[in-house]
Amino acid sequence: MNLNLSRSITKIRPPCPKLRPPHFLSPSSWSICSKIVYENQAHTLREVSSVHKRTRNKNKIGQTFCATLKDESVPEPKEDNNKVTAQSDIWRKWDVFRRFCRLHSVTGTINKPHYVLVSGEYSMGQGKAITAAIGIMGLGTAIMFGSPPLLYGAIIHFLVGTAYSVELPYLRWKTNPFLAALSIGLHTFYFQLPVFSHIQKYVLGRPLVHPKSFYFVLIFFSLFATVLGVFKDIPDVAGDEAFGNQTYSVRHGKKKVFVICISVLLINYGFAVVSGAVLSSLLLSKLVTVVGHCTLASLLWRRAKSLDLDDDSAVESLYMFLWKLFTAEYALIQFIR
Known part of the structure; x- marks a missing residue:
């Protein structure tokens, strides 16, 4: 870019506000990212959110991406397809009940933490109540x-x-x-x-x-x-x-x-x-x-x-x-x- 043109642009452009670094970037990483953005006028800084895989307690973690290269692909925001609806909640409860009632998968504290009672999806009281009800x-x-x-x-x-x-x-x-x-x-x-x-x-x-x-x-x-x-x-x-x-x-x-x-x-x-x-x-x-x-x-x-x-x-x-x-x-x- 022409030096004079660059100076004129610098005079016209309003000063950018000082941004605070996100929690997931170290100060050194944020400094490098900012330097690239302000020294190269053709580069851009975009922030998008991406929803991580739903965890067991359905927490959704937002993550920010910084794109600094012209040909770099920037991830687009994803739609949340894991919204809890009445139907999905019923199916989830049915799946827990089905896995609890299987003959071969009730307990297993040491090496089966995914089982229903061990994982906490059912409490011991709920397990006893279901067992007693089915027996009766x-x-x-x-x-x-x-x-x-x-x-x-x-x-x-x-x-x-x-x-x-x-x-x-x-x-x-x-x-x-x-x-x-x-x-x-x-x-x-x-x-x-x-x-x-x-x-x-x-x-x-x-x-x-x-x-x-x-x-x-x-x-x-x-x-x-x-x-x-x-x-x-x-x-x-x-x-x-x-x-x-x-x-x-x-x-x-x-x-x-x-x-x-x-x-x-x-x-x-x-x-x-x-x-x-x-x-x-x-x-x-x-x-x-x-x-x-x-x-x-x-x-x-x-x-x-x-x-x-x-x-x-x-x-x-x-x-x-x-x-x-x-x-x-x-x-x-x-x-x-």
Whole structure:
């Protein structure tokens, strides 16, 4: 720029007010930025606000940017898409309730700070109130149906769940590896058996007869549930050691318990393939059960062989995947007849 023209501009331009440096810039950084702006007339100073990712308590942090180069891109203000509405608040509360009610994710103080009770999304009082309300509604529903098998299943389920978790003498079975695996392994006898008997006799009005496929269901789900009861402790070794819980994973190590669990599940799927081929009368049923169980077994093997046992989040992810396989079996057993 011509020197005389620059001087004339300087005379005409009103003096800029002295600006205070923002809190996030050091005095030296602010000095450099100001010098560049006032010495180069073609450069500009613009301030924009950018909303950071919403944190758990929904605080929004404003951040200021200083652009001093001609070709520098300056971020534009972003619209706030995280505004709390009545609908979003309902969905958030439903998500918290859903995560609290999952069988596998109620507590985990040491290595699961994201769980509902540990994170503070629910207080302990709220958790107890929800648990008591669901237990009462479950027993009340069984009584209303007037079905002894359903009532028997609800009562046994309630008692086993209480013995598994409540801190009373001779209870809190979760701290004992054998009783923990047993209480979950017996899931079939206080869930599938009562429900099957209820539907067979009190819904369909048929005589109570247990076909061969029913015994396959008892064996398969009992083994699978037992593995779930043992496997769940693999990512919880740090917490169990801190609380003195001598689980199988603490006693024998993660790797040994992991290998045993995966081996039992693969054997279980082999048993399912043979049972589907033998017990199913229709060719289509044989094909679906054999191919379906082989597919699930291959998915399990693929996930298991690439697992890093030192990564607790990856182990927990596989544990959640086992629950998906457990649920998928309810679709395949329909073809074993």
